Amino acid sequence: MSAHAEHNSHHHAPSGFKRWLFTTNHKDIGSLYLIFSLIMFLIGGAMAMVIRAELFQPGLQFVDPHFFNQMTTVHGLIMVFGAVMPAFVGLANWMVPMMIGAPDMALPRMNNWSFWILPFAFSILIASLFMEGGGPDFGWTFYAPLSTTYSNDNTALFVFAVHIMGISSIMGAINVVVTIVNMRAPGMTWMKLPLFVWTWLITAFLLIAVMPVLAGAVTMVLTDKYFGTDFFNAAGGGDPVMFQHIFWFFGHPEVYIMILPAFGIISTIIPTFARKPLFGYASMVYATASIALLSFIVWAHHMFTTGMPLAGELFFMYSTMLISVPTGVKVFNWVATMWRGSMTFEIPMMFSIAFIVLFTLGGFSGLMLAITPVDFQYHDTYFVVAHFHYVLVTGAVFSIMAGVYYWLPKWTGNMYHIGLAKAHFWLSLISVNILFFPMHFVGLAGMPRRIPDYALQFADFNAIISIGGFAFGLSQLLFVVVVIKCARKGDKVDDKVWEGAKGLEWEVASPAPYHTFEQPPVVK
Amino acid sequence: MEHAKLLKRLILATLLMFAFAFALVPLYDVFCQITGLNGKPSLEAAQVSEKVDEGRTVSISFITHAQAGAPFKVKAEKYAMEVIPGEMYTVNFSAKNLAGKNRVMQAVPSVSPGIAAKYLHKVACFCFNQQPMQANQEAELPLLFYIDPELPDEIEELTLSYAVFDISDSVKTAKVENKNENRI
Numbered sequence: 001m002s003a004h005a006e007h008n009s010h011h012h013a014p015s016g017f018k019r020w021l022f023t024t025n026h027k028d029i030g031s032l033y034l035i036f037s038l039i040m041f042l043i044g045g046a047m048a049m050v051i052r053a054e055l056f057q058p059g060l061q062f063v064d065p066h067f068f069n070q071m072t073t074v075h076g077l078i079m080v081f082g083a084v085m086p087a088f089v090g091l092a093n094w095m096v097p098m099m100i101g102a103p104d105m106a107l108p109r110m111n112n113w114s115f116w117i118l119p120f121a122f123s124i125l126i127a128s129l130f131m132e133g134g135g136p137d138f139g140w141t142f143y144a145p146l147s148t149t150y151s152n153d154n155t156a157l158f159v160f161a162v163h164i165m166g167i168s169s170i171m172g173a174i175n176v177v178v179t180i181v182n183m184r185a186p187g188m189t190w191m192k193l194p195l196f197v198w199t200w201l202i203t204a205f206l207l208i209a210v211m212p213v214l215a216g217a218v219t220m221v222l223t224d225k226y227f228g229t230d231f232f233n234a235a236g237g238g239d240p241v242m243f244q245h246i247f248w249f250f251g252h253p254e255v256y257i258m259i260l261p262a263f264g265i266i267s268t269i270i271p272t273f274a275r276k277p278l279f280g281y282a283s284m285v286y287a288t289a290s291i292a293l294l295s296f297i298v299w300a301h302h303m304f305t306t307g308m309p310l311a312g313e314l315f316f317m318y319s320t321m322l323i324s325v326p327t328g329v330k331v332f333n334w335v336a337t338m339w340r341g342s343m344t345f346e347i348p349m350m351f352s353i354a355f356i357v358l359f360t361l362g363g364f365s366g367l368m369l370a371i372t373p374v375d376f377q378y379h380d381t382y383f384v385v386a387h388f389h390y391v392l393v394t395g396a397v398f399s400i401m402a403g404v405y406y407w408l409p410k411w412t413g414n415m416y417h418i419g420l421a422k423a424h425f426w427l428s429l430i431s432v433n434i435l436f437f438p439m440h441f442v443g444l445a446g447m448p449r450r451i452p453d454y455a456l457q458f459a460d461f462n463a464i465i466s467i468g469g470f471a472f473g474l475s476q477l478l479f480v481v482v483v484i485k486c487a488r489k490g491d492k493v494d495d496k497v498w499e500g501a502k503g504l505e506w507e508v509a510s511p512a513p514y515h516t517f518e519q520p521p522v523v524k
Numbered sequence: 525m526e527h528a529k530l531l532k533r534l535i536l537a538t539l540l541m542f543a544f545a546f547a548l549v550p551l552y553d554v555f556c557q558i559t560g561l562n563g564k565p566s567l568e569a570a571q572v573s574e575k576v577d578e579g580r581t582v583s584i585s586f587i588t589h590a591q592a593g594a595p596f597k598v599k600a601e602k603y604a605m606e607v608i609p610g611e612m613y614t615v616n617f618s619a620k621n622l623a624g625k626n627r628v629m630q631a632v633p634s635v636s637p638g639i640a641a642k643y644l645h646k647v648a649c650f651c652f653n654q655q656p657m658q659a660n661q662e663a664e665l666p667l668l669f670y671i672d673p674e675l676p677d678e679i680e681e682l683t684l685s686y687a688v689f690d691i692s693d694s695v696k697t698a699k700v701e702n703k704n705e706n707r708i
Contacts, residue, residue, distance in 0.1 A: 106527055174534045178527055212538050216545020228694055231549060234632045235591070235689030241562060242552045246545060309561055309639055 021116070024108035025514060026093045031411070032115050033090025034404070038480065040082030040122065041397075045473050047075040052469035054452050055462050068452035069137035070129060076140030080258065081165045082122050084392065087400045088261040089114075089172045092200045095407065096176060098505040098512065099194045101185025101521045106178035114171035121164035128157040139450060141251065144232035144243040148224040159222045166211045166218075173207035176200055185504070187523035191282065194503055198285050199264030202292045206253045206260070209296075214250040217243070241306050248299035256295045258392060260288055262359075262399030263330055266352050268503070269406050270334050273349035274341030275500040280333040287326035287333075294323050304375045313372040320370040324363065331360055346498070347421045351402035354429050355395060362390025365440065380450075383443025389436045401428075401479065408483065409497045413511030414490030420482045427475035434468030563638035565684075567652060570645035570670075576610035577673035583607075583681035584671070586615065588631075594690035595623035596657070598631065598665075609673040617650065617665040617686075621657035629655040631686040640682045643672035654691065 014022055023029060050071050054062050063071070093111065097104055105111050129135035136158040138146035147155060180201045184193070193201075220243075223229040230236025232243045263284075271278045278284065300308065300316045308316075334356050343349070365387040369375050378384060409415050438461045443449075447458045454462065496506040504523075508516045556562045584607055586600035598619045607613055621627050631651040635641035646652075650665035657663065671682075 107531070170538055174531065174538075177534060178530050181530060182527060208534060208537055209541055212542035213545040213548075216542055216548075220546075220549075230694075234687060235630050235691050236694065239552070239562070239564075242549065245552060246548050249548070307563070307636075307638060309559075312561070 022112070024104075024112050026097050026105045026108070026111065027411075027512060027514065029105075029111050029115050030090045030092075030094030033086045033093060036115070036118060037083050037087035037090060037400075038483070040078050040086070042476070042480070043126070044075050044078035044083055045476060047071045047078070048469065049473050051075065052466040055454070056466040057463065058454055058456055058459050060453055063452065065452045066134060066137060069139075069450065070135045072450055073136045073139050073142075074125065074129060077125060077136070077162075078122065079392070080140060080254070081162075081169075082118075084258045084396045084400070085169060086118060088200075088203070088258070088396075089169075091196075091261065091265070091400070091403050091407075092172075092176055094411065095505060096179060096197055096200060097183070098508065098516055099197050099503055100180065100183065100188050101504050101517045101523065102179060102183035103515060103518050103520075105175050106183055107175045110171050111175050114168045114175065117164050118168050121161045121168065124157050124164070125161040128154040128161075131157075141247060142218070142221060143247070144221060144224065144240045147221050148232055151225065155225055156222060159218045162218045163215055166215045169207050170211050173204035173211075176204040177208070180204075185517065185520040185523050191285070192523060194264075195267035195278065195281070195284055195288075196261070196264035199260045199267075199288050202288050203257050203260045206257050206292055206295070210250040210253040210257075213246065214254075217246045217250065220246075241303075244303050244306060245300070248302045249296075251302065252299040253292070253295040255388075255391075256291055258396045259359075260292065262355070262396050263288060265399045265403040265406075266334060266355055267330075269348045269352045269402055270337050271502070272406075272498050272500045273346055273352075274338045274343050276337055276341040277502075278333070279336035279339075280329070283329055284333055287329040290326040291323060294319065294326070298323065301370055301375070304372050305379045317370055317372045321367065324367055327363060331356060331363075346405075347416075347418065347425060348402045348406035350422075350425050351398050351405060354425075355398045355402060358390055358394035358398070358432075362387055362395055365390065378443065380448055381443040382439045382447045382449055385449050386436050386439035386443055389439070393436065394432055398428075404483070406498070407505070408486055409493040410505060410510055410512055412487050412490070413492060414486050414488075415493050415497075416482050416486035416490060420478060420485070424475060424478040424482060427478065428472060431468050431471035431475055435465055435472050436468070438465050438468075561638055563635045563641045565633050565635050565641045565644050565646065567633075569649075569652065570647055572612065572647060573610045573645070573670050573673070575673055576608060578608060580677075581606045581608055582671050582675065582679070585681070585683050586617075586686075587683060588617070588686040588688060590688045591690075594629070594688050595621060595627060596629050596688050596690065597622055598629075598686065598688050607671055609671045609675055612647065612668060612670045615667045615669075617667065618662065619650075619655070619657070619665050620662045621660055623659065625659050626692075627657055627690055628692045629657055630689045630691045631655070632689065634685045634687065636683045636685065637679065640675065640679050643675040643679075644682070644684065645670055645672060651686065 020028060020032060050063060051068065054060070054068055093105065125135070131154050133152035133154050135154060136142065136147070136151070138151055142158070180193070180197055220229070220231040224231050224233060230238040232238045232240045234240065267278055267284055298316060298320045300312060301320045304313060304316070365383065369378055369384065369387055405416070405421060442458045442461045445458065447454055493510050495508065495510050497510060504517075504521055507521065556564060583604060585604035586602075588598040588600065590596050590598065596619060598617055601616045601618065605613070605615070619629065621629070633649070633651050635644050647668040647670070649667050649669070655663070655665070
């Protein structure tokens with residue numbers, strides 16, 4: 001096979017920049033997505049540093065409130081659409097074809113497009129920050145009328161950036177669905193699919209279902225602001241509360257888009273280092289599907305304080321709590337997989353265990369927020385900020401890092417520097433908790449979110465939070481060092497990097513050749 | 525299944541979901557109208573009530589607030605009153621255009637608790653129409669209403685709120701329902 005691969009990579013003539021610009025290879029595109037997402041993670045992180053510097057002590061120190069609002073908004077947009085989602089798409093590009101024994105993604109040219117429009121979207125978004133009037137400053141949720149009546153003239157740039165991100169995600173999702181449905185190796189039946197593939201298939205359907213709704217919402221904002229429509233303008237017969245319904249109809253499935261692939265990664269890593277097959281494979285698949293379905297009937301739990309009737313509050317409270325059942329199934333399955341396993345604690349496993357503990361913690365604060373009467377107190381406080389950063393940073397981001405540390409040796413053929421990676425893990429684990437845990441306390445004490453200044457009694461905790469924030473931010477530079485060093489050189493690894501690993505991706509050479517599975521493998 | 529066939533279906537699903545986002549707009553209105561959930565009272569003139577429920581009274585209060593930048597002062601002649609369900613009442617609102625030029629005013633009503641919205645019937649209301657106001661003009665704007673005797677017993681008081689907008693700039697495109705011809 002390797003001679004064959006040589007021949008083919010020879011066939012792909014362009015080198016240098018053109019190789020990357022015109023590439024239709026799933027591994028190249030996967031790498032592009034992952035590198036792009038890492039850059040966005042650092043840019044979004046830099047914005048978080050601005051936020052934490054301003055909040056280090058009460059009063060206005062570094063930035064004016066208008067710029068602060070732009071920072072919170074663009075930080076959110078970049079982390080959601082620029083860091084977490086492209087990272088998962090990158091992992092899907094790299095791993096899905098290798099896991100199902102396919103030679104490439106089903107639609108390689110579309111794959112190239114879906115990546116290469118992303119840098120334009122984020123250039124537009126980030127460029128708007130430097131224009132007269134500034135960038136978007138209405139929060140990543142762009143509630144009307146903040147984004148219509150009260151926004152600046154650069155809102156159109158925000159809208160077009162979101163349109164492009166949406167088109168990119170939809171093309172990526174369509175590609176994943178066609179690949180998984182059509183290109184599985186013979187014998188790779190549905191219930192033999194690795195869980196990462198299953199979770200991504202379900203995520204892709206979620207993306208196809210809700211990204212167009214987001215596109216519709218931003219389009220309505222655009223026409224309301226520039227073309228005189230009145231979708232969200234009460235004076236013309238519209239309704240601003242309707243914006244929130246449409247947005248969260250997208251927004252809630254969106255948060256599962258950012259966590260289901262994480263479940264897939266963790267379900268891949270835990271069995272490897274516990275040296276036991278995953279406990280309850282079928283129940284994992286069904287739990288993922290039920291979470292995806294339930295995500296469509298819980299959206300209004302983001303809106304309890306808009307003035308809903310009691311029946312609505314009860315319905316959305318109970319349906320939200322219902323989600324903890326399939327999620328609980330997953331957590332217990334992971335724990336049961338580790339139970340009496342021959343566990344070792346390599347870097348991916350450490351990140352995975354941290355994920356299970358801290359994601360569950362974020363899930364519990366989510367349960368607290370689901371209780372309607374309690375939510376009236378917590379709404380729009382730092383408690384909410386603590387909740388979603390626990391599920392997105394120690395959840396989604398930790399799982400991405402676990403995945404990178406798990407598959408990086410397969411991608412590069414080199415083992416990374418274990419000592420540095422360990423330092424990265426421990427520094428991240430400790431600082432992330434210094435960063436986000438005290439946010440629970442200040443939130444419960446009533447500190448509102450999205451403000452550049454705060455009452456004096458929150459000063460000490462905010463100083464601690466900021467120190468944690470700077471430490472977490474700096475620790476991620478270690479991650480960059482580990483990845484770059486590993487890409488350059490390192491100890492050579494076997495084809496099967498981890499002794500307990502299972503799956504087709506470990507049957508190809510390390511580093512993974514440019515073309516794999518041109519002859520489909522036989523799956524028993 | 526062939527790639528092209530599956531691709532077509534997925535693209536179709538995407539387009540349908542995009543259309544669904546816009547379909548949510550009328551669906552939302554219909555849903556709110558049927559259930560009366562969001563406190564939006566009907567903007568059509570109601571018929572006069574046929575029966576009166578003398579057995580109880582309901583307290584109703586009126587609040588108005590001009591949206592930011594709307595140069596109007598609108599005030600009800602009384603803040604609150606006790607009403608007998610089924611009986612017709614008139615409340616006058618005094619409105620003034622504070623701007624030195626002609627403006628068009630639109631009042632948008634809302635009822636709290638929201639569930640009571642469908643039991644508040646307006647026979648005539650200045651909110652049914654756009655109200656052109658000349659520079660510094662003052663006007664008396666009447667509201668004729670009654671409370672439906674079917675109003676659930678547990679609702680003992682309700683609030684009718686008017687948000688007042690300046691729609692002079694968008695008056696050509698505004699989609700204000702003009703079904704009621706007798707302008708007041």
